Amino acid sequence: MKTVKPAEGETFDIELEEDLLRQNQELARKNHELLEKYNVHAVDILGSIGSGKTTIVQQLVKNLNGIYRMAAVAGDLTTTIDANRIQKKGASVIQANTGKECHLDANLVKKALAELDLEKLDLLFIENVGNLICPGEFPLGAHQRIVVVSTTEGPYMIVKHPYILMDASIIVINKIDLAEAMDVDLNQLKKDALNIKPELKVVFTNGRTGEGIKELIEALNLPRR
Ligand code: MG
Numbered sequence: 001m002k003t004v005k006p007a008e009g010e011t012f013d014i015e016l017e018e019d020l021l022r023q024n025q026e027l028a029r030k031n032h033e034l035l036e037k038y039n040v041h042a043v044d045i046l047g048s049i050g051s052g053k054t055t056i057v058q059q060l061v062k063n064l065n066g067i068y069r070m071a072a073v074a075g076d077l078t079t080t081i082d083a084n085r086i087q088k089k090g091a092s093v094i095q096a097n098t099g100k101e102c103h104l105d106a107n108l109v110k111k112a113l114a115e116l117d118l119e120k121l122d123l124l125f126i127e128n129v130g131n132l133i134c135p136g137e138f139p140l141g142a143h144q145r146i147v148v149v150s151t152t153e154g155p156y157m158i159v160k161h162p163y164i165l166m167d168a169s170i171i172v173i174n175k176i177d178l179a180e181a182m183d184v185d186l187n188q189l190k191k192d193a194l195n196i197k198p199e200l201k202v203v204f205t206n207g208r209t210g211e212g213i214k215e216l217i218e219a220l221n222l223p224r225r
């Protein structure tokens, strides 16, 4: 499996100044242009560690196998655990190691894109580093963004992270089988999400069993191939 890493001094940090955020935006725009050129639809997946991002990507790849030619970029500080899990389901995976950085940036995604044969791809899933704060500041060039939250994160997960939802089109509320044990009201979570962004599509899933994945695929409204 191929791995890309930022070169020394190449990493974008959250404490940086406006112009570096602008640079990231410019690189994201270029990534987007490249994806468009090759007709690759890219989906960005955000969520905390343990929310189930990788499991959701695994389920999507499993269900869309044979319909789309897929690849994934797996963002992680140092490990390849998630990348290996996704690869097993039938997508080629590029591991993007951020080192100490808590988010992917457009530069690292640009490097990952350079490692992929875009001509032979229809769909690209970009799993960000597990974190619900700064990844929102770093657009990567994807066509749409999914935020995954889990009932195990408790009842206030959504209200505490309003900004991350602003650029998302779908919120996945995962591990619904554990809602009762966690004393979490699923309808309240949905209300919280729609309060922040009324046009969000809300999908309930159990990544482990695959419940809700068909609904998520419908909500994604992927381009036909
Ligand atoms: Mg993961």
Ligand code: ZN
Residues within 6 Å of the ligand: 014, 101, 102, 103, 134, 135
């Ligand atoms: Zn970060």
